[in-house]
Amino acid sequence: MARSDRVDLLAVYYLMRLTRAMEDRTRTLFLQGRVVGGVYTAQGHEATTVGAAMVLDEGDYIVPQHRDLGMNLVRGVSPRAVMCQWLARENSPTLGRDGQLHIGDMHHGIVPMISMLGESLPVACGVALTMKMRKRSTVVLASCGDGATNTGAFHEALNFASVQKVPLVLVIENNGYAYSTPTYKQFAIQDLSERARAYGIPGEHVDGNDVFAVMDAVGRAVEHARSGQGPALVECKTFRVRGHSEADKADYVPREVREEWLAKDPIQRLATYLRVRHLLSDEQESEIEARVQAVVDDAVRFAEQSPAPDGATVAEYVFAPDGPIAIVGEPGANDQHYINAIDTRVNQPFNTVSKAEEAVGRR
Ligand SMILES: Cc1ncc(C[n+]2csc(CCOP(=O)(O)OP(=O)(O)O)c2C)c(N)n1
Known part of the structure; x- marks a missing residue:
């Protein structure tokens, strides 16, 4: 049975819509001058970020990156916390000191990202090695962009993970650009999944705007890692609809490329799939829409009432x-x-359970 057969598709749809709605609202707040820093969105990545996290087990870890709001929401980070983070309020995870997704929450198995691209990956290897040494069946899912795959840390991490056979799943979110640099100016291979071969690990690439393809491929990688066979890599080819940040008009993206990807919008595709199969009625669609709006409204209200x-x-x-x-x-x-x-x-020693771990229970 494919991994996607085992997930609640309406939950996937809700979380993808919530991810987009949160980002849309933040863009509006940014234009109104209510956001302190920059706004970095991942409109178009929702099938990849939500799909990849949906196939994990509760005790697994993620090591997400700057565009992975979807992964954070799947793992249970509250929209209120995210909105407080974006509006730099005191009761945000970083106490208002960082306005981006540089957050971690070990209670939800989220290792905070390192802002320097690629540098989180050796850390993810370390977490995975720890799980292996403690004989846990825990998987660590790390993500990175296409640009980050050109850092030394990416290669060191994959080599280490492969030699040590640690339970690491690496999801590459290849959205065609590292800021404004297109992939053909970054590397001379067709698919980043090819890089897996150099390290003797399985690698595959999928349409990152097709949530079923993502869940199935990441699901296979997770099973591989969980069964003790070591790391696996999945390249999800997607597109960042907005600029690198809201300060970037992204006019380096050719119009035909943009149009081609807009026609493959991941949320629309899932909606069509569900509609055609009568898995999403008009009533359910309205309910989901209302719930998404209510959750976003509540998050904004909560954040705006919170002190700086x-x-x-x-x-x-x-x-x-x-x-x-x-x-x-x-x-x-x-x-x-x-x-x-x-x-x-x-x-x-590795088998010592720290106080922090005792607090979290099984981790
Ligand atoms: C080592 C390093 N160089 C530059 C930056 C600034 N920076 C942050 S995100 C980004 C683009 C990264 O592109 P990619 O890895 O493809 O991820 P994407 O933003 O497209 O999701 C850049 C250049 C950084 N954080 N770290």
Whole structure:
């Protein structure tokens, strides 16, 4: 049975629509001057971001990137939290210190992204290695854009993951551009999935605007990783309908390319599929529409009623007051092995369950 046969398609449809509606509303707020920073959307990616996360199990981890609102929503991050993040309010996950999706939530299995492209991937390998060493059947799903696949960290991560056979699934969201650089100026191969062969791991590419193709391919990769066979890669070919950010008009995208992709809108495609098969009635469509709007309205209202952070505390929570790594003694005064100089708190054996983990339970 294909993986997509096992998911609730109306839930998928709702989450894809919610993802788009959240971003649409933020664009409006941005134009009204109510958003503090930039707005980075992923209109057009919804089948990839929602579809990929839908096939995970509850205890799995994701390591999402800057356009992965859909993944965050599937994993249970609340629209209120996201809106507070975008409007830089104090009760956002980063306490109003970051206006983007640089958020993590270990209770929902979300490892926060690193802003430097590609750098999250070795971290994802580390999480996957930990799961393997703890003999968990947990899978780690990491994502990155086409541009990020050209960083050294991407290649080091895939090589490491392959050699160590860690349970990592890498989803490449190939939307044709890294900011304004088209893929043909980034790499000389047709499909990024080809890169998997260089590391001896399975790789396939799918239409990233077809949520069924995404769920089935990522589902296969997840099963491969969960069964102990090591990492797998899925390239989802999609299109970023808006600019890199709202400050970018994306006039480097040829009109015919844009039109071709607009005709393949992932939400419309799923709606048509559901309609033709009588899986989505007019009444259900209206209910979903109303629910999406109510959730977005509630998130905006909640965020706007939330206070901005107090300027006097701006440096708090930015630097660790008592970081895990301590310098022992004066330089040169206390010669010892590097490993011994590292505070014992970060030097626990792998099978030790930390306090944070106890709090989260099974993870
Ligand atoms: C190492 C690094 N270089 C540049 C940037 C600035 N930057 C952020 S997103 C982005 C575009 C990334 O393109 P891609 O990886 O294809 O992902 P997309 O934004 O298209 O989803 C750039 C250049 C960065 N964050 N990190």
